[in-house]
Amino acid sequence: MTDNVRHAPQVHDGPSSRHPLVPYINAWSEEEDPPGKVIEIPGRGLVYADELVTDRDDRGVLWFRTISRPRQGRPNFQRVHPLRQRRAMRRLLCQVCAEPADVTEDGVLWLLKDQRTDWPDWPKGMGVTEPPVCLSCVPVAARQCPALRKGAAAIRARSFPVSGVRAMIYRSGPDGLNPIGEKNIPYGNSALRWARAMNLIRKLNECTVVSLEELCQKSK
Structure with missing residues (x-):
């Protein structure tokens, strides 16, 4: 499977009618x-x-081992389901509905927390754990996602290779192995021997910031 695969998904479990605003990648209490x-x-x-x-x-x-029971129990907005996040990132599926992410000649669409003041070429070279989005889900994601309420930026990226994982790091101690914290680790790094992954990371390059307002208008 290539890192930039853009094939349509197979059968999936998208958002439910009972919880229409629960993103595909969110975990549920029965998981x-x-x-x-x-x-x-x-x-x-x-x-x-x-x-x-x-x-x-x-x-x-x-x-991390995970049970897949989407839409069972209560949505857990504080936790991302590792398997669904990994699937959405590999197949470039919308993190909200699991349909194919929006693609134009400018690249695949991502909706990220606005951090343009962090460095001049933001988000060039940034590793993200957030899967991309489709056009129709842009308004609801910008409005409902807690991380985006203080400011969101719409990004199109032409290059987005899978670059690593976000993982829990373990250290050996007198009472056995102990988790010591989460860290983004690139593939090929020796630290992966002591890690248990929870999210896949893609590195965004050839990025263009696009108008969020215009995207919201187009999605109607």
Whole structure:
């Protein structure tokens, strides 16, 4: 699978009619993490005690195990579902509805927290864990997403390779392995041996900031 794949999705679980504003990538209360004890193997790093082939991605990185029960229970807006986030990022699906993200000659559409004052060419070279969006979901995402309420920016990117993961890092201690914090880690970094991934990261390049107001008008 290429990093810039733009194929239409297969059957998916999009937002429900009962909770129409719950994004596809959000977790639900019935999606608690299944049991999975992590242990240390000298010379290899972090592994599950009962590890399966499906516990790692195609680059050998260990991921959090997840149960997929979308629309069951209550929406958890504080937690992103690792498997659905990873699927949306790999297939370039809208993070809200899981339909294909909007694409023009200027690139794929992302809706991000406005940080244009951070550096002159923002967001060039920035790693993002937020999947892209489709045109019709721009207004609701800008209005409902807590991270975007203080200011959103619409970005089109022509280049967006998969570059790494956001993961929980573990350290060996007297009482075994302990989680010490989350970190963005590029693929190929040795720290991945001690990490359990939760989000896929794409690196945005060849970026253009576009008018959010115009996009909202076009989506009607």
